[in-house]
Amino acid sequence: MTEPVGPALARALLSRELRTLRGNTPAAAVAGAMHWSLAKLNRIENNKVTIQPLEVEALARHLGVTDGDELKRLVDLSLASRQRMWWREKHFPDELINFIAFENDATHLYAYQATFVPPLLQTRQYAEALTSSVLQTSPEDPAVVSLVDARMKRRETLMARLAGDQPPSVSQAIDESVLLRPIGGDDVMAAQLDHLVEMAGRDTVELTVLPLRLGVHPGLSGAFELLTFTEDRDLDVVFIETPGTDFLLTDAENTATYRRVMDELLTMGESLAEAVHKVRQAHRPQ
Incomplete structure (x- = not known):
């Protein structure tokens, strides 16, 4: 190797x-x-x-x-x-564990989200508010803490890789409604928007926003995360999270569909910084 x-x-x-x-x-x-x-x-x-x-x-x-x-x-x-990594200590579904493991090595990390900020881009406060709401419990609940801690570890790993000699590429598309939904309240959302703008300014990070005026687009079929690897196109991995069961797709025929959807979404969106500016202008006190 x-x-x-x-x-x-x-x-x-x-x-x-x-x-x-x-x-x-x-x-x-x-x-x-x-x-x-x-x-x-x-x-x-x-x-x-x-x-x-x-x-x-x-x-x-x-x-x-x-x-x-x-x-x-x-x-x-x-x-x-056979290395024992931190995610193996977590009591999560196998699909999530395996996805996190692949994420650690991915050359290019893609995602589309229509309801909340993509996991790798969340601040801790945003992640706590979101996860506690989804699980219908308090932010101090051990289940919430475990999920948020893992999400922050994933983010920490990404940030370390972005600062390294061979940073991965990150291309993520977000529906405009995500920016308009004040999860955690105004202060938490303001800090989250600041973080998104900071991330969008990095050399190997591409964040795009799909405006509501588009109407229909390929992402309306559902949110997903896609990982690709320089070693082989057939190694692509897609992760789909649902309230019931999570899905990890590795079959090349299935993952190729998500590649095509992602490519189209990235060409349809607008600058994240511009979209955030519009949101803040709309909510500025008169």
């Missing part, structure tokens, strides 16, 4: 490469040779489980890999995939 990667991306890359190495050899034959169940090999190749470094080396050798550097690269991927 030329650059370090986190556990989610490492596991995805490793599972893909092991499946490629197997080629046309029947899975049952490889599983038998490794003294594994067919189910175990299927889980490895479908990115459902991690695989120990010794097993990776043995499997790679069985599949014809003899080059020492290539074996080391595959073993390094296995080691990276």
Whole structure:
């Protein structure tokens, strides 16, 4: 590996490469040779489980890999995939945990939100007010605190990456109604708008606002977050959060649809700074 990667991306890359190495050899034959169940090999190749470094080396050798550097690269991927990161300590649904893990490595972070500020762009006070309202409990409730803490950790990680040598790109589209909804009250919303303007001024951050005058647009089908990776277009990940069940989409055919929607939304919007200015002008005391 030329650059370090986190556990989610490492596991995805490793599972893909092991499946490629197997080629046309029947899975049952490889599983038998490794003294594994067919189910175990299927889980490895479908990115459902991690695989120990010794097993990776043995499997790679069985599949014809003899080059020492290539074996080391595959073993390094296995080691990276087994790192224990902070999000694994959280008792969240698997879909959210896996999405946070991928987010840590994404090259480009996209999102569309129609009802509230995208998670990575929220201030703590805004996140507390929003989450306590959604969960219909107080901001001090442990469930609220846990979710907000995780959201702030995600934001902290993003800010650190943006300040690094290889910052990710961030492209997010927000419906104008989000700016008009004073979640947490006027003071909290004012601070949130300030933060959005500050973020929009960063070199690798693109924030756009879809004005209400547009009427219909592709984002009306629902909010989502999309992650892409320079390593491979087929590694795209989409996260959809709902009041009941969250969804993590990794199938290339499905994620390609969200790529197209996101591209269109980013071309339809207007400058976030201009939109915030209009909101503040409209609410200025006469």
